[in-house]
Amino acid sequence: MQLSSTPSILLRQHQSALTFRGQRPSTPTILICMRILWNAAGFVCIAVALHDVFHTLFHPAGRGAMSDWLAGFVWKIVRALSHSKRERITLAGPFAILTIIGIWVALIVFGFAFIYRPYMAGQFTVAPGLDPAKHRSFLDALNVSIGGLMTLSGDILTKSRVLRLLIGSEAIIGFGLLTASVSWLLSIYPVLERRRTVGHELTLLHNAESRSGIRIMELPSDEAQEILWGLAAEISSLRNDLTQFPITYYFHSGDEHSGLAGALPYVADLAENASRPQMSPSLRMACIALGGGLHV
Secondary structure (H helix, E strand, O other): OHHHHHHHHHHHHHHHHHHHOOOOOOHHHHHHHHHHHHHHHHHHHHHHHHHHHHHHHHOOOOOOHHHHHHHHHHHHHHHHHOOOOHHHHHHHHHHHHHHHHHHHHHHHHHHHHHHHHHHOOOOEEEOOOOOHHHOOOHHHHHHHHHHHHOOOOOOEEEOOHHHHHHHHHHHHHHHHHHHHHHHHHHHHHHHHHHHHHHHHHHHHHHHHHHHHOOOHHHOOHHHHHHHHHHHHHHHHHHHHHHHHOHHHHHOOOOOOOOOHHHHHHHHHHHHHHHOOOOOOHHHHHHHHHHHHHHHO
């Protein structure tokens, strides 16, 4: 019994001596380190995606660092491509949303694929008729991750309870991401419609002043005050919408005459002229509120 254990003792002593001399570590050590690196990369990708999703969709300010940068990056590219054809600028907002959602999905898929990759050889089984040795690559892990996100079972299944739990968690994240993205889209377009409506109303008001020759300040005080307070309320509502959904900043209406951006100088001029000391106190207060909605 003592003789049979002698070779294993000598082998362990030889490995310890190699480690002490600074030589290359054993293969199991390298595999463990690689597994840790794969898992760390996967969890970082998932954490970055979920952090940005939370701050973009659920935080009251609605601002995620990565999504803000992506939206600005897409805006710069589309604006550079719109010099020759101005109407291309209207594609910036839709492209920005698709890019942000696509990056979220990619980070989730690749993150879980990084986690699955070290276990493809020992913790996953393939369907009958397939060679297990040919299904251990990162592409196979990516295939498992995509199937988990879409709640589809493919030709590669896991034997590990922990990995099954991870695949189920990925399916929950995928379903939640789909639901949140759809809700985000449905929330954005009413904001855009309201912005177009306010811009059109301001344009009509400006045209009415130009054609009739009657300024708002020349109307009876009660009527002018009512108009100004209504404008102040609408501008304040639009500011809140832009704070809650900053992605709407990158949606261009394509109409420079009736768009909100073209009407804001008129509103600023109206607020400045009507807040002069010779105006009635009620009009001055309404105009100060209107100017505050623009500049605060």
